[in-house]
Every structure is written in C-alpha cells, then in structure tokens.
Amino acid sequence: MYVDVILNQPASRDYRVYIDQLETLHFDTKVLIVTNTTVASLHLETLQKKIEAKELYSVILPDGEQYKNMQSLNLILNACFEHRLDRKSLLIAFGGGVIGDMTGFAASIYQRGIDFIQIPTTLLSQVDASVGGKTGINNSYGKNLIGSFWQPRAVYCESVFLKTLPKREFSAGVAEMIKMAVTFDKAFFEWLETHDLEDEAHLKEAIAKSIAIKARVVALDETEQGIRAVLNYGHTFAHVIENQTHYTTFLHGEAVAIGMVMANILAQKLTFLNADEALRIVTLLEHYDLPTHYRIENVEAFYDAFFLDKKSEHAVIKFILAQGIGGYEISRNIPKEVVLEALKEANA
Template structure:
C-alpha cells in the first residue's frame, strides 16, 4: 500500500500527517519541513539501532547531529530534557535548527518540549515509532515531562511541522507495547465514533497482527478524531479534555506505582474501564456495553482490573493534582451514552468512591 495523508488545520500552524510503510526511506517527503541546514535527531537506545542510520541516509543532504537517550517513561524528566539542551548548546545549534523526534511518545514529548524551549522555539518533526505515538501523542502539540508528584505536569504546547507515521516501524514493537498502543486506538472509538468502535470489535485481531490495511485505517481514523478535536480546541480549554478518557484514573496508577510498572496504554485501559464502570453506576451506559469495552481490551491482552496495591486514598491523592482539577473540583471524562464522552463534574461522589474501591469490574456487586 502507498501512504495516506491528512491535515491538522491550525491556520499558520497547520501540518500534514503521513501514514504508510517505508516512509523513513522517502527523503523527498522530509525536505520541505526542515527549515535550515542543521538537524538534531533525538532518539533512544532501543530505536537507534533499528532506524537511526536509515533516517540519516534519507537526510544526508543536511548537517546531521544526534543524541541517544535512555529508553523508558522513568526518563521522561527535566534532567533528560536538559541533556538535549546541553547537546544543542555544545554543538552550537541555532534558532534555524530542526529537531526530529525518532521514537515513541516519551521521545516525542521531550523533543517537542525542547523545541518549544530552546532559544524560545525551534522547528521540530515527529517520526513516531509506536502505535501509541502514531495515533495519539505525536499529534496535537502537547509536549512535556513528568514530575514525581504528577504525570505531564510540566510542558508546553508546540505543534510539529509534520508527522511521519511509518507503519513498518511497528513490526519491531514488543507485543506488550503494541497492545498498549491499541488502548489509545480504542479510546478514539469511545470518545465520539461509534462506527469506529464497531469496526474495532470486528477487526481488532487484524490490527493486533499488523495487517497493513487495518493498521493504516486505525491510525487514520484515530488521527482524524484527534485532529478534529484539536482543531476545535488547540489549548485544551474545553472539548480537547475528552481526549483524556481514562487518563485521570490511569495517570494516578502510573504516578502511584512508579512510571514504568504499567505502560501508559495499560494504565489508560484500566482507567477507561473505571470511567466506563462509573458511567454504568451513573445510569448513562448499560452494563452490557461496559462489558464490550472490557472484552475489546482483553482481546489484545490489556489489563482491566484495578491494581491490588492501590487503595482508595492513593487514587484520591493523585487525582487531586490532575490537570483537569479546576478551582479544587475534579472533572472526569465519562460517558453520556456509548461512544459519546463528556466532561463531568456532577458525578455522584459515593459512586466514584465505589469505583475507586473496586478491583474487578466484571460485576456490579
């Protein structure tokens, strides 16, 4: 299959998303989005041996520099971003430098944050190499790092010049990473697109086996949903918060148990099930639809039970410093009906406590 394109329409900050196999070898696609002669490729120890030389070959007409960072969510910190700044300064990069993020969501978030900050802003390009980053974190311009007290609490909005989702890079993903990325794909079927959710129910095993047509369709549909929401609300002052379905619960899990114990997508899967369960208790969706969500996650080996190590107080503490807390009031992304997410601060507190105390969400006891 050839590649597909779609556009994130943000006036002068608009940019294309290219989706398809073998994009890393298509040097003609990259050239229009690199502003100067110097390029810094930011990647990690896992991705570099697989794809760095191929990308450098495609960019051989530019002055190339590279930095290889440690791999893992636990390294998504200000200390690691400072390594990028130090490298840029030592190598005498300027405001005309273009940064390229070659890797998953952690690399993309840190590279984007560095690009937003270095000399008050330089261009950057996203080359996401995981399902999660191809369908979610590479699109929309949210960049940043974690703090020990909260996930993604330090960052900036910085839109890339272009996104290149080379589907061939997914073939080297471990199964666990692949499953974690599919959790974010399911999210898009649950926010606004019931037909996409139904498609996933029928085709998720094809997606999991990396059938090229299924992969391209899932990435494109996910990006279309996200692009539409970002177009409406670039700075997350309203409807963009819907993209955080499952994330308030999920971020609490990641922060409480230490970044890396659960992959981000695994925590989001659990968090989505928790949001679904609370929506059942609120009377907004049926228990049968809730079980459909659980079954879809389980088909790709995602966790759906709340961690036994976490108590209600652990959730409450971490959720209280979530970015969606406004004037001390927690807002959650729930369902008004199946595949229609809403931002709610009127949920019943006792039902939330019951959700936080529940470990197995297959029963309504």
C-alpha cells in the same frame, strides 16, 4: 495516506501527518535527530539514510519515562548549542512519546522556538502523542508539569518502525485507539470490533482514523479549555494506578485500559452507559490482551489520590465518561459516595 491538522491559528502552524509516506527528506539547514538508545540501535541508520541536510547530527538519550526530565532536556539543548544550530535549524523527534514530548519542548525554547518534525516509532505515539502539540517533562511534583504547546511542522508515521515493537507496547497503543473510538466515533468502534489490527492494511487504516479523530479534537481546542479533555477518558483513574504502582507495573496504555473499565462502571451507575456497551468495550480490550482489572487496596485512598494531581483546579474532579458508544459526558461534582461505590464494584 495522510491527515491534515488544521489549527485555529495562523496558517503557517497547520501541518500534515503522513502515514507510510517517508521517502528521502531534504533540508537546507542543520538537522538534529533526537532519539533513545533502543530506537537508535534498531533504526537510526535507516533514518539517517533518508535525511539529507546541510549538516546532520544525532543525540541519543537513555530510554524510559524516568529520563523524561530536566537533565535529558539539557542534553538536547546542549547538543543544539554544540552544533551551533540556528533559528532555521530543525529537530527530529525519533522515538516514542517521551522523545516526542522532550524534543518538542526543546524546539519550543531553543532560541525562542525552532521547527521540529515527529517520526514516532511506537503505536501509542503515532496515534496519540505525535498529534496535538503538547510538550513537556516530568519532575518530582508530577508528570508534564513543565512544558509548552508547540506544534510539529510535520509528522511521519511509518509502519516499518512498528515491526520491532514488543507485543505489549503494540496493545498499549491499541488501547488509546479504542479510547478515541468509544468517546468520539461509534462507526470506528464497530469497525474495530470486526477488523483485526494484526493485519497490516487494517492497522494503517486504524492509525489514520485515530489520528483524524485526534486532529479534529485538537483543532477544536488546541490548549485544552474544553473538548480536548475528553481525550483523557480513562486517564483520571489510570494516573492513580500508575502512581500507586510507581510506573513499573503497567504501560501507560495498559493503565488507560483499566481506567476506561473503571470509568465505565461509574458511567453505568449514572446510566450514561448500559451493561451491554460496557461489555463490548471490555471484550475489545481483552481481545488485545489488555488488562482490565486492578486490585484497589483502599478505595478511600484511591479516591483521595484523584486530588493529588497538581493540575486539578480548585479540587473539583472532572470525570470523562462514555455516553453510549461514540459519545461522551464531562461530569463534575459527582458525589463522593457514588464514586466510592463504583470503585468498590471495580474491585469486586
């Protein structure tokens, strides 16, 4: 199974996302695998056996979002320099979204850009982070504020690597799949309601469907001038929740699950979504044990926190809302009172 990502750019930058197709890969160049301690201890040997390269190296970073910073980026770049990678060399991102984002960023700036391949090892990164070419690191001002758009040469999603994934992380990945179904694909949402993803064949199909949606959106809007923003459904709220809980209470996908429920309350107030549709979304999230509620201490402070996201331009908050199931609405200029009411209801 595979999905092609076709970009509105010179053809050489298009690439294929393979699902369970990773046999031996041959490279006539130097290859550097970038991974983290967790993935390395579980799967690095398995991967190394599948890669034939002129010279094969690995660099193992500490595991966690808190290491998605300039220091880790420099560890990757230094490994490139030490092993004298040249312009034809290749990086392989072997891990979750953090490894993918940092490896892609390093590839984009090493000798003004070299190729990289993604082998995402979490469900979240398979269905979301590995497609789209967003790379970056965090700093004290916020998340992903330094980075680039740099597309991988290929992506390999292997279900074998998901077998060691903790259940919570699996569900966090499902949250992003549900997110894409709600805003873009009613048939996929209904399919999700009737197919359990613990069945491996179903999971594979769902991964392919999610990637196909994401690929379509990215192809339409690679650098997020418009429709790509819809992928942020639930995220405006999730970012505040993650920030208030210092990124320690919820996994990203869990915060997105809560964020979608909050966005849906707002969407109901604006009559984009009805109560039955909102309930179906909550039910599906809860089926995967995803959290759907967060206690807001102070709704005013929560509202103000929307504006602290440094990427917000000119202090207008864009809310991405579901319009029925399978549709979306990008709403600017929603009156503050309406948003506050929705936040109060979410708290009820």
